[in-house]
Amino acid sequence: MHNNKKYMIKKIIYLMTFITLTAFSRTMAQQRESFTGAKAELEHYNALYIINTADEKHINSTLRNIKNVLEDPRLKGKLTVEVIAFGDGVNLFQKSGNFLEKLADLKNKGVILAQCENTIRERGIPKDQLLPYISYVPTGNGEIVIRHYQGWATVHP
Template structure:
């Protein structure tokens, strides 16, 4: 009789654990990369060091996503306070160079440079320029680019 009780207890416990495990296992269908190519425009208009570090990290994470690896074109656009990210006198050069080497295009708003009286010579040599960040965002959006502002 004791053995039967033990067997029933163990069987019940096994069923309960199996049921609990099934309930906690997620079956959420993550997005799949069904296209051959994707475009993302990351934008920053803040000078906050944590925001700048976060956007650099976010771009790197997207490039390393196994679903997007080798399929993603990224433009990193700065305007307003975001100009700080591209200035030569900061600590972001190594991280930005690493992104550049992975194909990320760095773009700076010329309106911001005029407004803040910043010369292009104060920015990293690998930075490209657009007449206005807002124009760039609008045009990229209409071209089908994902616009990301972390």
């Protein structure tokens, strides 16, 4: 009789474990199915994209990320985007570069295109070699620090 009691207790424990795991699995599946991402509940958002590399694959990826965020339905009409280029990122804004069409499109969508003056001064690059519609900031790192403390999201893909 004693072994039969142990057997019944084990059976009850296994059954309870199975029921608990099944309920947990269903709850997790429901949570996954109902999740639709973060809600854009603020009136406005700001994002600073950092480009400090000459790697064209990386730059193209960053420009594509910016295009995607501008098309996010949650952020439509609520987003200001700035691109800050410094260091090797100066290639982004050169008139002879490979990004002219993409940059013109972003500029037309209201994206702020900013170049670090420190970089062009150190490298001896005249402003007339860069796109005429970009803006300038004293230092790229200063822009990042200031924007950070203004509450901007900093994106460095």
